[in-house]
Amino acid sequence: MVSPSALDLTATEKVYMGERAATAITQEAERLGAQRVFLLVSSTLLEKTDEIDQIRKALGSKVAATYHGMPPHAPRGAVLEAAAMAREVNADLVVTVGGGSVTDAGKIVTICLKHNILTHEDMDDYRVYVNDEGEVVKPVFDGPDVRAIICPTTLSGGEFNPLSGATDEKAKLKQGYETRLMAPVTVVLDPALTVHTxxxxxxxxxxxxxxxxxxxxxxxxxxxxxxxxxxxxxxxxxxxxxxxxxxxxxxxxxxxxxxxxxxxxxxxxxxxxxxxxxxxxxxxxxxxxxxxxxxxxxxxxxxxxxxxxxxxxxxxxxxxxxxxxxxxxxxxxxxxxxxxxxxxxxxxxxxxxxxxxxxxxxxxxxxxxxxxxxxxxxxxxxxxxxxxxxx
Structure with a gap:
């Protein structure tokens, strides 16, 4: 007897495998028509390698702002700070280069831009939670207009997921945020980028x-x-x-x-x-x-x-x-x-x-x-x- 099943698909359009990050990001920014790219990057890569400089040089005048210093587990406060910077420059593309917390934060930033999420309390309306009956509640909301390109430097896999996690510092709980278009438009798997991890x-x-x-x-x-x-x-x-x-x-x-x-x-x-x-x-x-x-x-x-x-x-x-x-x-x-x-x-x-x-x-x-x-x-x-x- 056949057991029925289904498979949900995300909105990721392209995955680069083995291409250098600077090349792939630039090609995708051109393809997507981006003019104001917001970079959310690893502090280590920015301060101790030339990887981010190579990306910025390849993008040239398209770079609108660069945020670094996202703490582990993407605390709400830091996510909101990054979103404020992206909002200030009117970003039309988010690019993340780093580990799982950078990836998660970048995806949530796109939701903050779409729904003008400004405060810690604003985020409560968008998080996944378990109610008193033990049921999982996933708020329904419009996906972002500004999409993300993600270049992971670890193997946590969040770059392929429309679900992201951020930590509520007050409750000391990591909480999920999910909507289909929160998945990145493009993923860049650059193994050379990961030797610094x-x-x-x-x-x-x-x-x-x-x-x-x-x-x-x-x-x-x-x-x-x-x-x-x-x-x-x-x-x-x-x-x-x-x-x-x-x-x-x-x-x-x-x-x-x-x-x-x-x-x-x-x-x-x-x-x-x-x-x-x-x-x-x-x-x-x-x-x-x-x-x-x-x-x-x-x-x-x-x-x-x-x-x-x-x-x-x-x-x-x-x-x-x-x-x-x-x-x-x-x-x-x-x-x-x-x-x-x-x-x-x-x-x-x-x-x-x-x-x-x-x-x-x-x-x-x-x-x-x-x-x-x-x-x-x-x-x-x-x-x-x-x-x-x-x-």
Missing amino acids: PEWLWLSTGVRSVDHALEALASFESNYFADGMAASALELLSEGLARVKADPQDLDARLKCQVGAWQSMVPIVGGVPMGLSHAIGHVLGGSFDVPHGYCSCVMAPAVLAFNEPVNGERQKRISRAFGRPNDPASVIVDELITSLGMPRSLTAVGVNESDHALVAENTMHDFWARTNPRTVEKAEDVLPALKLAAG
């Missing part, structure tokens, strides 16, 4: 993309197409990450990682829900300042083990993708993360047993807690997964 950040965000694929293959709501994308992503990422660990200058391996991260995002963007690893990860980042990639390094194997009693058959596809069909998925993933030198416990990232109750409580505010394969209905249901990850 610190090893820990590249590898840990690579594990984050591995986790996208893991939770897709583990989900009962996946489909043949999404499963294929996720399985291929695991193959590319497991090889690519190991090769970059061995030789940071291996640009082909870096591009494999980037394409693997892209493939890992296809199921999420297409509508396959994630599970508890992502839900807890959002809390670890927003409430405890754990780096984005480290969240998956800590939680992915634990959540696989937590879910295995209910989705063990689904997890066999994960094991096959790693070429180890007879080994438990949680063990394989644990060994991969350990081989990359990443942290493997909550304690290792500064989250202690005394914090577990707060993590569990905040997790229930995340929209992916309710879509975990093993039913999670209340905070107490999260605690066993946290115990498995405690270290």
Whole structure:
């Protein structure tokens, strides 16, 4: 019997693979007719490399303003500050060059421009939230007129997603914002740009993309197409990450990682829900300042083990993708993360047993807690997964 399914598509029109960022951005600015380009960039790339200078030189008079210094997890205040700068120069194209927080901020800036979002409180009307009945509420609003080009320097994969996260500094929660046109018009995968990314950040965000694929293959709501994308992503990422660990200058391996991260995002963007690893990860980042990639390094194997009693058959596809069909998925993933030198416990990232109750409580505010394969209905249901990850 055929189970009906559907795949949502985004509004991204073009993906460059292996082209230098300055060349690709300039070509796209010309194609889109942009005259006032707002650059939102990594401070490290701006201050310690010539990458941003090359982009600005290639764009020439089209550069209207440059913002740098976006903090981790894209706090609302910094996003609003960037949006104010873009608004002041009447930007007609946003270009981001940097990691996941820069990517997220750039996409949300386009919404701030469209809806004249000026204050912390204004953002509340546009965020995704979970109501008192446990239902995920996604506000409906018009997409941006000013689109974004995104050049990622990490492997978090947010460049392919119409969903972005920003942290409410007052509630200390990372919250989602989503509308179809918030996905960038163009993505530029430039492996040469990523050699400046610190090893820990590249590898840990690579594990984050591995986790996208893991939770897709583990989900009962996946489909043949999404499963294929996720399985291929695991193959590319497991090889690519190991090769970059061995030789940071291996640009082909870096591009494999980037394409693997892209493939890992296809199921999420297409509508396959994630599970508890992502839900807890959002809390670890927003409430405890754990780096984005480290969240998956800590939680992915634990959540696989937590879910295995209910989705063990689904997890066999994960094991096959790693070429180890007879080994438990949680063990394989644990060994991969350990081989990359990443942290493997909550304690290792500064989250202690005394914090577990707060993590569990905040997790229930995340929209992916309710879509975990093993039913999670209340905070107490999260605690066993946290115990498995405690270290």
